Amino acid sequence: MPIQADLCVIGSGPGGYICAIRAARLGLSAVVVEADRLGGVCTNTGCIPTKALLRSAEVFHLAGDAASYGVRVTDVEADFPAMMKRKDRVTASLSRGIGALLKDAGVQVVSGWGRLAGPNTVQVETAEGTETITAGSIVLATGSSAAVPPVPGLDGDGVITSDGALALEKVPGSMVIVGAGAVGVEWASLFATLGSTVTIVEMVDRMVPAEDAEISALLRKLFLGRGIGINLGAAVQNVSGPAGSMRVEIKQADGATEALEAEIVLNATGRTPNSEELGLETVGVSTERGAIQVDDRLRTNIPNIYAIGDVTGNAMLAHVASHQGVVVAENLAGGDSRMDYRNIPAATFCHPEIASVGLTEEQAVAEYGGAVVGRFSYMASGRARTYGDTEGLLKLVAEPNYQALVGMHIIGTSASEMIAEGVLAIKLEATLDDLRDVVHAHPTFPELSGEAAWEAIGQPLNTFGPKT
Numbered sequence: 001m002p003i004q005a006d007l008c009v010i011g012s013g014p015g016g017y018i019c020a021i022r023a024a025r026l027g028l029s030a031v032v033v034e035a036d037r038l039g040g041v042c043t044n045t046g047c048i049p050t051k052a053l054l055r056s057a058e059v060f061h062l063a064g065d066a067a068s069y070g071v072r073v074t075d076v077e078a079d080f081p082a083m084m085k086r087k088d089r090v091t092a093s094l095s096r097g098i099g100a101l102l103k104d105a106g107v108q109v110v111s112g113w114g115r116l117a118g119p120n121t122v123q124v125e126t127a128e129g130t131e132t133i134t135a136g137s138i139v140l141a142t143g144s145s146a147a148v149p150p151v152p153g154l155d156g157d158g159v160i161t162s163d164g165a166l167a168l169e170k171v172p173g174s175m176v177i178v179g180a181g182a183v184g185v186e187w188a189s190l191f192a193t194l195g196s197t198v199t200i201v202e203m204v205d206r207m208v209p210a211e212d213a214e215i216s217a218l219l220r221k222l223f224l225g226r227g228i229g230i231n232l233g234a235a236v237q238n239v240s241g242p243a244g245s246m247r248v249e250i251k252q253a254d255g256a257t258e259a260l261e262a263e264i265v266l267n268a269t270g271r272t273p274n275s276e277e278l279g280l281e282t283v284g285v286s287t288e289r290g291a292i293q294v295d296d297r298l299r300t301n302i303p304n305i306y307a308i309g310d311v312t313g314n315a316m317l318a319h320v321a322s323h324q325g326v327v328v329a330e331n332l333a334g335g336d337s338r339m340d341y342r343n344i345p346a347a348t349f350c351h352p353e354i355a356s357v358g359l360t361e362e363q364a365v366a367e368y369g370g371a372v373v374g375r376f377s378y379m380a381s382g383r384a385r386t387y388g389d390t391e392g393l394l395k396l397v398a399e400p401n402y403q404a405l406v407g408m409h410i411i412g413t414s415a416s417e418m419i420a421e422g423v424l425a426i427k428l429e430a431t432l433d434d435l436r437d438v439v440h441a442h443p444t445f446p447e448l449s450g451e452a453a454w455e456a457i458g459q460p461l462n463t464f465g466p467k468t
Contacts, residue, residue: 013040015309015321016141116279144310153239199229374456
């Protein structure tokens with residue numbers, strides 16, 4: 001007999017499982033279809049395993065630098081296989097936890113590959129055969145995969161993506177990373193810390209191109225100081241050679257050519273939506289360049305079919321997918337929720353961390369005709385001094401009329417935690433005066449936002465200011 005439900009979600013990543021749980025909590029019957037492990041890319045081959053490895057690398061670095069904290073540690077060694085096992089334990093436990101959450105919410109899970117067989121029908125190829133699910137509404141939450149640009153050899157045997165990096169058995173002696181976005185710089189930071197000779201190649205003229213230009217420039221400086229090679233404005237022309245002895249030919253912005261050699265090449269040039277083999281053509285779901293098209297309620301052009309997460313191509317971040325899932329569930333339960341992408345935080349977990357929300361200084365100038373900017377350096381922070389990590393900067397961007405905060409950009413320790421204040425401040429339309437009036441605990445990293453607000457209005461407290 002076909003399974004019947006109010007909602008069928010294809011994909012159990014951070015968008016899919018959250019959507020199903022929220023819908024179930026609102027009284028709808030929900031089914032989740034998953035072809036692999038619960039939790040999707042984020043939990044199993046993306047956000048979580050990479051952060052687990054980055055944490056191991058951080059501990060290794062701290063142990064090697066223990067003497068500067070007055071702690072004697074000898075024979076510090078990076079045990080990469082043990083790091084990988086720890087990563088696997090973390091991801092497995094979270095995947096099991098998602099299964100427990102779905103069960104607790106009364107959501108049925110069907111294991112297999114699901115595809116549309118009609119506007120209200122999903123067929124699932126399971127290990128036992130074909131399962132049919134009929135549902136009032138269907139949500140497509142199938143995520144994304146690593147994109148491979150049409151560069152000769154970039155799909156060769158010696159080239160890996162982040163999936164391949166998570167399966168390495170040893171730390172490579174050398175690595176060329178193609179792409180200086182969030183994924184590229186996280187892997188560069190990780191392997192450089194573990195001893196690899198790392199070179200980054202990026203087609204545009206700056207690191208982490210989506211970030212504020214000042215943050216990008218500081219990251220480049222800090223990476224160069226760690227011995228990471230950086231080629232900006234450089235295009236990969238060809239990749240050749242067997243694994244272990246790769247050759248990457250690049251063309252610099254000035255037309256000069258260069259050949260880089262490394263054991264491994266890591267392709268980190270972006271993600272592409274997983275929209276194939278879903279039966280979209282069966283019901284006529286609209287796509288553009290592989291991304292499923294949706295409105296601000298996450299509806300496709302087929303009224304009862306929705307799409308969330310990376311498969312939509314909109315702000316391809318796990319927390320965006322989760323929020324989209326909530327929006328869909330609440331609308332299906334009779335609400336009127338809409339997705340707003342203007343206040344979405346982003347975090348990059350390299351060392352030092354990067355986090356941002358809202359407009360860059362350039363964007364604010366373009367939108368408002370000007371910007372009020374305040375900065376505060378980690379070097380001037382008491383907490384950073386005690387912590388032993390003084391590399392970094394917090395930057396505030398406010399519009400010029402009311403000095404309402406429109407952007408926060410951070411590079412430094414705990415940036416991913418500190419950005420929450422910026423998200424809330426922008427949501428509540430806080431001004432620079434509001435930020436400087438907030439009493440921050442001392443000594444803490446969030447103090448930097450208050451100090452930057454004082455600096456923005458020309459009255460700095462803990463940095464040298466104008467003489468009167």
